[in-house]
Amino acid sequence: MPPIILPLKAILLQVLFLAIAIAIEAFVWRRKLHLPRRTTVEFAMATNLLAAVVGWLVFFLVQRFLMPRSLQIQLVSYIFFSNFVPNSWMGLSEWLVILICFGVFLMTYIVKAKGLSLMQWMEVLPPSITIPKKDVPKVLTSILPKIHRQQNFTLLVGHSVSHSAILIILFVLNLRLLG
């Protein structure tokens, strides 16, 4: 059988991280907004899956159209061998990785927040706070921005906690790798 290279570890890591993020974020939704358990899991699953898909698409676009050849070599080297190639990006690479991680953190948060409000607008997901029917006109003018702020803040808290957990796991994985 001729050798094939499969991204199995990447897929397993992503499944693991998605599971962790969904569990943690569902917990945060439940604690802060007192939503029903089922709704919190749906919130967490929808936002995290959306962020994962958008993240892959952005990665493909950047890799295909925006990445200079020399940086692509670094990427390939990192994916295959977890090391960097001595070229002009060498000294920059570690810093670049940190910068990219921070950018990814911010961008996924924005994708999640916008995706969540879009899905609520399409009535795919319920609003995070149930408003009695008779109060709707009053609520629309006065409290709606506040609700949005509260929802986005809860999202940010969950996002930060879950990503910190993932970062710790990555750290442990890399410690084992170095040792």
Next chain:
Amino acid sequence: MNSIRWLHGNLKPPKFFSWQTFILIALILWFFLILVLLSVPGIEYDETFLNALAQLFFVVGVGWWQTETPWKLGGFPLGPWIVSALVCTFVFENDADRLPDIAFLMWPLLTAFLSSLPFFFNRGFKFQVPPLADRIKLTLFWLLCLLVCCWLQFHFYITAWLASYPNLLVGDLPNSQFVVRIGDLPPENEPNYLGGRTVLDALQWWTVAQIQNYTWPEVEKVLFDLRHRNTNLEDAIFPRTKNVPVAFLWKPEIDIMGGGDRYNLNLRARWRGPASEAGIPSLVRTCRVQRTPPDPQVSAIGVIECQADIEFEDAYEPT
């Protein structure tokens, strides 16, 4: 005998209008197709109308069968995945009997589409916006299928990288957090020197062209520039390497030893692409430059001789 009884028991149509009928029609059409192919040579079977018709009947039959008695895996129906796989195979199969990447990428998408169709029609087969309770299920399933699609695309990117960067298949990949290798390496686990040999040959061609039969002062000027790294070797050999896509990953170098009226040149192509810890050996070829004739009183020319074979030098950190 048992298999015929099994076929009879499972494929005998209970009534005329049933999924068994469709699959039987497809099988009969394919049987006719075989007869036609045997009697009329030179027909591409997958371009015939008969084949397309048989495929259509087969897909509809399988789809119908899966809606009546769905196979399930942990509560998820497998029918859409099966039908979608069949459609993608039939539609994207090309002359070489190979499935292009797009067939695999379309597979989860088509599955998501087929799975969500029932939610868009009510009992009277009228179009409807999916009911509130089903929308979140649909959305999550679509996102999941898109994610599978992205994983497949990532695999195709890796395959493309393997083509553009040889030497990625060397040895194991124990350090990688992303990929694993499945299958055996070729028996002689030799790194792929594709591109490296081109660079070395181009380097030899350029060096010989600079030295052979030039007057000795001119030769010494060339060697002086090489020794002080004044010459851009990559530009120099570019005319010979521009058609080899991976050649730019090999760095050309020339080391100069000796002096007076005889020099030894080490022409080297060093890998500077992705590599595992062990690294990829450099390719080295030795050349000798001699002042001819050696008599210092007479004006002389340079003569260069290069060995034919290539030596492998262990990788080392660049200085």
